[in-house]
Amino acid sequence: MSVRHTLWIALIALTPGLSAAQDVVTYDYGGSFDDATFGVENAIVNRGLVVDYVSHVGDMLNRTREDVGGDQIFSAADIYIFCSAVISREVMEADPMNIAFCPYGVFAAERDGQVMIGYRTYPDGPMDQVETLLDDIAREAAGQ
Template identity: 70%
Template structure:
């Protein structure tokens, strides 16, 4: 198993995350195969993908508008979803955990390397959600 912390992915993980706030797993295959794997892993857990954010396309589309010609990712998507059971559990424990919902798993290709990952969540009740994110990322990446 290869576990890599990749600071650049914080662009799609959101917030002000740093390298130690993101977990990624290398994927031995194409970006399309990785996105299929992530969606399948989410659905396989009885969850529904609410939205797929095409962050890579947005960055490409808006680069010139913000004065940049840098290509950050060849492709990057974030899969957003929720678990009614886990969300209720963590928000009953602390309603401010709403800040972490919906949950996201991302797929990014950079420099010919495809990775699947997620943002690390806070200690306490959110660790159960993090375990779910990790199981999805591991399953999708074949780890």
């Protein structure tokens, strides 16, 4: 086993509540996928945060579907990746291993004609601050 692999296993073991399958919170969106992504981006920027990267997961899945096999999962899906220096500092001062959860993401996806906006959950404790931020962003974007 490599040193890198050993360190990664140690990081996972030391991170409280980290699991392979995390819960996801979603909100239905009554508009188009494009309007949902516009809403997500605006909800992030409205808080003075910067979108670091947009991961076009839906495009990748659709582009590679024939090569790897499988059905269409999403008509469209994007994940907006960003960080909050203030909240990240607070959660990492509480537990430096919370680094494993940074950066944060809010997604918009369309499946079977239904558009949703959501985010993954985090362990209870200091990461509740992050979940509150993500929930506020997702709700604003979804018009709720």
